[in-house]
Amino acid sequence: MNQVEEESLYHSLEEEAIDVDCLLVEPRSDQVSVSSVWCFEEDNIGKCIKTEDASYNLGGSDSNINMECVDTTKLNALDVLPHEVGVENLLTSNGISPCDDYLIDIGYVDHGACIDYVSNEPLHVGNSSSESPFPMFRNKGNFGIQNSLTDSIPESECQNYFLGNIFGTESKTVDKFEDFSKSFIDEEDDEGNLPLQFAQTGMELTPFRQDLITNSAQEHGVGGITHKRSRKPTKRYIDESSNLTLKNCKKRKEPSSMSKVKMSTVRRVKSQNEVKPKENIQSSEISFGKAIQVPFISQCPTECEKISLPTTTENQIESFSSGSGDDSETQMMRSMTGGNQRKLHRLWTVTEVKKLIDGVAHFGVGKWTHIKKLLFSSSVHRTPVDLKDKWRNLLKASRALKGSRVEDEQKRSQPWRPLPKSILCRVRELASTYPYPREANNNSKISKSKFPIVPHVSFSEGIKGNKVPVV
DNA sequence: GTTAGGG
DNA sequence: CCCTAAC
Numbered sequence: 001m002n003q004v005e006e007e008s009l010y011h012s013l014e015e016e017a018i019d020v021d022c023l024l025v026e027p028r029s030d031q032v033s034v035s036s037v038w039c040f041e042e043d044n045i046g047k048c049i050k051t052e053d054a055s056y057n058l059g060g061s062d063s064n065i066n067m068e069c070v071d072t073t074k075l076n077a078l079d080v081l082p083h084e085v086g087v088e089n090l091l092t093s094n095g096i097s098p099c100d101d102y103l104i105d106i107g108y109v110d111h112g113a114c115i116d117y118v119s120n121e122p123l124h125v126g127n128s129s130s131e132s133p134f135p136m137f138r139n140k141g142n143f144g145i146q147n148s149l150t151d152s153i154p155e156s157e158c159q160n161y162f163l164g165n166i167f168g169t170e171s172k173t174v175d176k177f178e179d180f181s182k183s184f185i186d187e188e189d190d191e192g193n194l195p196l197q198f199a200q201t202g203m204e205l206t207p208f209r210q211d212l213i214t215n216s217a218q219e220h221g222v223g224g225i226t227h228k229r230s231r232k233p234t235k236r237y238i239d240e241s242s243n244l245t246l247k248n249c250k251k252r253k254e255p256s257s258m259s260k261v262k263m264s265t266v267r268r269v270k271s272q273n274e275v276k277p278k279e280n281i282q283s284s285e286i287s288f289g290k291a292i293q294v295p296f297i298s299q300c301p302t303e304c305e306k307i308s309l310p311t312t313t314e315n316q317i318e319s320f321s322s323g324s325g326d327d328s329e330t331q332m333m334r335s336m337t338g339g340n341q342r343k344l345h346r347l348w349t350v351t352e353v354k355k356l357i358d359g360v361a362h363f364g365v366g367k368w369t370h371i372k373k374l375l376f377s378s379s380v381h382r383t384p385v386d387l388k389d390k391w392r393n394l395l396k397a398s399r400a401l402k403g404s405r406v407e408d409e410q411k412r413s414q415p416w417r418p419l420p421k422s423i424l425c426r427v428r429e430l431a432s433t434y435p436y437p438r439e440a441n442n443n444s445k446i447s448k449s450k451f452p453i454v455p456h457v458s459f460s461e462g463i464k465g466n467k468v469p470v471v
Numbered sequence: 472g473t474t475a476g477g478g
Numbered sequence: 479c480c481c482t483a484a485c
Contacts, residue, residue: 346479366474368473384473385474385479385480386479388473388474388475392475
């Protein structure tokens, strides 16, 4: 390229330049200015671009990183032409740099720490070496660009930027992740090495980590601002919180024309992979292959509870489960775990089974709501569906009992079915009287009459501990 | 809203 | 226990 071409190119670039100083004087929330020196290298030849001032329009909502910085770069001070630094290749047609899938992946597209990515491979930042395509992420302790970024942003704006743009309106997520980000930093060892999980996930060392460090720097930083900037919430967390909001908004599902099976699949997939709605990203370009895997701590209490519950005695369970505040407890647990949590598994006690059998004897199979209302009104956690399911299981158990020798069956099933033989017998008896809908088709329609003649059997009247039904 | 049935 | 179709 000859001199004339170079000059004309520079002029055209100059025309596109925006007033950087203006931006720096009155920085807007969506603009992050860089006042530090940028050094772009190409193949370590030593051709450097120095930009005194560069302004980035980070486009908070649309996640497009404009390349105004490139336009405003004073190329005349350099002997590097745009194509040599690969500038013209930086943006794809949709305005996202070729690296954006990586950025999106980590969720830091609109994060200042990612700026260097925009510059693509040939553009190295700071004292980067060539050992990696993204040297600043390989070199420990090289956080110059991030620091300069945050330095040049008024702190309040910086807060707003991160809290507003990264976390969107979900301010609660900020608090939730403060602790986690702290603990994450703590996981770093003395040499600044990353925890093993980074190496295992094959992630490049990341803006994410930088953010943490800047984060902690801000925590102890000047200005007396005690706000802590937190790391970006995981996709899972976002999804679960959004699901919670969604559930609150529309309580009941609308039957959609979409295949429900597909819907359920989508929902499950979403819970793992869904993008944060705040990020208006071209989803087709998103790749989650390198997503950060984060332990989801809030699951822990549930697990503990699940584990500890079966060890409680029957009476404890009874009193525990029949409380009126039970439902709220379940609800609270659900909301705590993001609304996506499975209902707490409660073992069916013998008393409950007796009540169920009683109810079936009284009202017949299929009147689950009836039974629920009359016999299980105190135990909120037992829904009619639960009763139905339990009855189904009881039938299964009783059939199994019938199939094999009673003693063997008892022995074999002892660990998982502590139900007394008598109860199973009773179930079997009732099953023949009130055939379960499916069996009703196969077997003879013995009794569809409302009140078939059945010996009135009531377990509930029996003495506690006495498993023998009272006839 | 309830129930049946598959998962 | 969850989910969904069918009623």
